[in-house]
Amino acid sequence: MQRQAASMKRSLFNxxxxxxxxxxxxxxxxxxxxxxxxxxxxxFFTDSARLIxxxxxxxxxxxxxxxxxxxxxxxFKGSSSSIGAKRxxxxxxxxxxxxxxxxxEGCKRAFQGVKQEYATLKTxxxxxxxxxxxxx
Amino acid sequence: MNLGTASSSVSWKSSNNDRVSDQQFPACLRVLxxxxxxxxxxxxxxxxxxxxxxxxxxNRAEIALSMxxxxxxxxxxxxxxxxxxxxxxFKLLEHVNxxxxxxxxxxxxxxxxxxxxxxxxxGACDYLIKPVRxxxxxxxxxxxxxxxxxxxxxxxxxxxxTSVEDNGDRQQKPPEDxxxxxxxxxxxxxxxxxxxxxxxxxxxRDDSSTLxxxxxxWSVDHHQQFVQxxxxxxxxxxxxxxxxxxxxxxxxxxxxxxxxxxKYRLYLRRLSGVSQHQNGLNNSFMGHPVATYGTMTSFNGLxxxxxxxxxxxxAQSLATxxxxxxxxxxxxxxxxxQRNLFSFENPKFRFPEGQQQxxxxxxxxxxxxxxxxxxMEPKQLADLxxxxxxxxxxxxxxxxxxxxxxxxxxxxxxxNGQVSRPxxxxxxxxxxxxxxxxxxxxxxxxxYNPVSQASSVVDFSLNQxxxxxxxxxxxxxxxxxxxxxxxxxxxxxxxxxxxxxSRGFPAGYDIFEELHQQKSQEWGLPxxxxxxxxxxxxxxxxxxxxxxxxMLVQQVSSMKNRQNGNSxxxxxxxxxxxxxxxxxPMGGPQLNLLPSGNLLTVKAExxxxxxxxxxxxxxxxxxxxxxxxLLKQQESVGQVESEFSFDGYSPLDNLPV
Numbered sequence: 024m025q026r027q028a029a030s031m032k033r034s035l036f037n038x039x040x041x042x043x044x045x046x047x048x049x050x051x052x053x054x055x056x057x058x059x060x061x062x063x064x065x066x067f068f069t070d071s072a073r074l075i076x077x078x079x080x081x082x083x084x085x086x087x088x089x090x091x092x093x094x095x096x097x098x099f100k101g102s103s104s105s106i107g108a109k110r111x112x113x114x115x116x117x118x119x120x121x122x123x124x125x126x127x128e129g130c131k132r133a134f135q136g137v138k139q140e141y142a143t144l145k146t147x148x149x150x151x152x153x154x155x156x157x158x159x
Numbered sequence: 160m161n162l163g164t165a166s167s168s169v170s171w172k173s174s175n176n177d178r179v180s181d182q183q184f185p186a187c188l189r190v191l192x193x194x195x196x197x198x199x200x201x202x203x204x205x206x207x208x209x210x211x212x213x214x215x216x217x218n219r220a221e222i223a224l225s226m227x228x229x230x231x232x233x234x235x236x237x238x239x240x241x242x243x244x245x246x247x248x249f250k251l252l253e254h255v256n257x258x259x260x261x262x263x264x265x266x267x268x269x270x271x272x273x274x275x276x277x278x279x280x281x282g283a284c285d286y287l288i289k290p291v292r293x294x295x296x297x298x299x300x301x302x303x304x305x306x307x308x309x310x311x312x313x314x315x316x317x318x319x320x321t322s323v324e325d326n327g328d329r330q331q332k333p334p335e336d337x338x339x340x341x342x343x344x345x346x347x348x349x350x351x352x353x354x355x356x357x358x359x360x361x362x363x364r365d366d367s368s369t370l371x372x373x374x375x376x377w378s379v380d381h382h383q384q385f386v387q388x389x390x391x392x393x394x395x396x397x398x399x400x401x402x403x404x405x406x407x408x409x410x411x412x413x414x415x416x417x418x419x420x421x422k423y424r425l426y427l428r429r430l431s432g433v434s435q436h437q438n439g440l441n442n443s444f445m446g447h448p449v450a451t452y453g454t455m456t457s458f459n460g461l462x463x464x465x466x467x468x469x470x471x472x473x474a475q476s477l478a479t480x481x482x483x484x485x486x487x488x489x490x491x492x493x494x495x496x497q498r499n500l501f502s503f504e505n506p507k508f509r510f511p512e513g514q515q516q517x518x519x520x521x522x523x524x525x526x527x528x529x530x531x532x533x534x535m536e537p538k539q540l541a542d543l544x545x546x547x548x549x550x551x552x553x554x555x556x557x558x559x560x561x562x563x564x565x566x567x568x569x570x571x572x573x574x575n576g577q578v579s580r581p582x583x584x585x586x587x588x589x590x591x592x593x594x595x596x597x598x599x600x601x602x603x604x605x606x607y608n609p610v611s612q613a614s615s616v617v618d619f620s621l622n623q624x625x626x627x628x629x630x631x632x633x634x635x636x637x638x639x640x641x642x643x644x645x646x647x648x649x650x651x652x653x654x655x656x657x658x659x660x661s662r663g664f665p666a667g668y669d670i671f672e673e674l675h676q677q678k679s680q681e682w683g684l685p686x687x688x689x690x691x692x693x694x695x696x697x698x699x700x701x702x703x704x705x706x707x708x709x710m711l712v713q714q715v716s717s718m719k720n721r722q723n724g725n726s727x728x729x730x731x732x733x734x735x736x737x738x739x740x741x742x743x744p745m746g747g748p749q750l751n752l753l754p755s756g757n758l759l760t761v762k763a764e765x766x767x768x769x770x771x772x773x774x775x776x777x778x779x780x781x782x783x784x785x786x787x788x789l790l791k792q793q794e795s796v797g798q799v800e801s802e803f804s805f806d807g808y809s810p811l812d813n814l815p816v
Binding site for chain 2: 056066094
């Protein structure tokens with residue numbers, strides 16, 4: 024079981040769903056906080072849902088405030104990077120580029136990419152934590 | 160932990176060795192972390208806990224600020240995110256710097272240079288890029304140490320960095336840690352050393368290092384006591400020992416008083432030089448939405464912040480002053496006070512409280528502030544100033560401020576002042592002149608009269624900023640270097656500048672440029688430092704005044720010669736003044752107290768006392784030079800140029816040489 028969890032984690036890293044920051048989180052885990060990583064990840068998905076929703080609303084219809092969109096995405100990106108969500112981060116950067124170019128269609132497309140990676144990551148991490156819990 | 164004692168509020172754990180063992184350090188460092196992102200906040204909290212720090216977290220800047228206010232000595236360092244919904248991180252940074260004088264680390268996922276620069280100029284002692292790794296947090300204790308050391312430069316044993324090490328084993332990690340592995344530290348030491356050397360009160364320095372020294376927070380009461388003592392003694396006689404005696408030593412050591420005195424003097428000098436600026440600036444700033452870094456409420460505010468940041472101003476006092484400054488009218492008061500102060504005619508160092516009184520007493524001085532440069536009509540100058548300031552604002556914020564400052568300088572020369580540089584006998588003119596002089600001098604010197612002072616004040620914060628690991632700004636070290644260079648350059652510039660009547664500033668301005676370029680710092684606004692909320696700008700300035708007075712005198716003389724034909728008399732006066740030793744009416748201590756770079760400044764101060772005349776001219780000259788320089792630089796300042804039209808008037812002509 025532990026091996027499975029470990030290999031799952033490895034693949035998450037290989038596929039760039041996660042980056043070094045996730046390791047940082049795991050290193051913070053200790054006996055006093057045995058589920059620290061899962062806690063933080065859950066915290067992230069809970070809180071970031073709000074950010075995602077806000078961006079969605081802002082993209083719903085014009086006039087489009089690119090500055091605000093960029094700010095919101097910046098916030099979301101920072102949050103994602105704190106748990107090591109590499110792919111999500113990448114999509115966020117893409118979104119921000121379109122923002123800078125004031126390309127609303129590009130933004131909308133990029134945002135779809137963000138949501139997709141975000142959902143995928145959540146699924147995979149849920150599975151990973153499940154496995155890690157069973158392994159311990 | 161609230162270590163507040165009856166006499167002084169001490170927050171540094173080291174002072175409570177009985178409470179925290181040396182071995183524990185830097186453990187138990189009390190960190191306040193502020194971030195609106197709950198995920199980041201949680202992670203940071205865990206990381207800091209793993210570093211054995213005591214962590215308090217807050218997701219709201221307002222809450223964090225109130226926590227800090229309620230418990231001033233409850234925290235050692237603050238870490239804050241830049242982008243927060245309820246309050247801008249920089250604003251929080253300013254508040255903390257001003258009110259609590261705690262080291263603040265900024266962090267953000269944004270690593271663009273301008274944001275980092277903004278943090279630096281606002282006084283952040285470090286900048287972390289998110290996602291933050293625990294390694295970055297492990298050494299934040301150094302900022303706390305550094306800040307404390309800066310607050311008590313005199314306590315430092317400059318003879319050897321080993322002194323730090325000695326104390327280091329008490330409270331720090333092995334010596335290599337003490338060295339801070341950063342050249343900036345060395346710079347800091349040098350600067351401190353320089354300061355130390357210049358001060359008379361070295362001899363009584365304790366062996367105890369600053370590490371051991373609790374951070375004394377100068378409460379408003381203490382400061383008032385201090386100011387009263389200083390006034391009682393007279394600026395000439397205001398030596399820490401006596402001040403301490405007068406203050407009944409409320410738990411303060413001589414070193415505390417000495418360093419506070421130094422800061423106070425710097426502050427006064429700076430204010431006297433800036434007062435004019437502030438008066439004018441305040442108005443102009445108020446009117447001009449130029450936000451160099453969003454802190455351009457007024458010079459006063461900025462300077463206060465800078466001073467506060469450097470720990471030179473009591474937090475409360477600063478808050479008061481700043482509040483006053485922001486209140487606008489109040490700003491001029493401190494300024495006026497300062498002028499009085501500098502003129503030494505009115506040795507009322509009402510730092511925080513006498514402002515009002517001073518203001519009332521010094522209507523004349525106020526006039527001076529808004530006065531016209533010797534050659535310019537007051538109104539013209541005011542207008543010019545306004546536009547100048549506005550123009551400056553548009554440009555490099557740093558320069559703007561310095562420009563504004565300079566601008567103010569000319570204004571400072573009230574027509575009264577022009578009157579002549581009557582000998583010291585004339586108190587009023589003297590004060591105005593003094594102010595002018597001091598302003599000029601500062602301008603001449605590091606070109607930042609008030610700035611220089613501020614810069615010295617800022618040094619501390621600057622140094623800290625310089626220490627920024629992420630930024631690597633060699634701000635700190637440069638202080639001394641810069642000052643020397645600056646002053647020298649200034650002199651050269653002045654001499655070489657095409658000195659038309661009005662073009663006195665090119666030299667000054669060049670120096671700014673030079674300094675600026677040298678240090679990619681925002682020193683530009685020595686005075687303006689306020690805008691940067693921190694000494695960052697100042698760093699460059701403090702040192703600038705390394706030029707010896709005599710050197711300056713000569714320069715000034717030559718410059719004056721060029722500018723008007725009055726050079727001879729002026730130089731003579733100037734030189735003679737120096738030779739007569741009247742230059743140091745204030746006495747040794749004063750001079751010593753001045754930051755290394757502020758020799759000129761000291762001179763200015765002294766001059767008013769004694770040979771007021773002599774200093775007068777150079778200063779005026781300097782102001783003009785600076786103005787010219789500024790004007791020249793301000794290409795866009797077409798109207799300024801025209802308004803100044805130095806050709807139209809020759810500042811020097813009006814100099815009552």
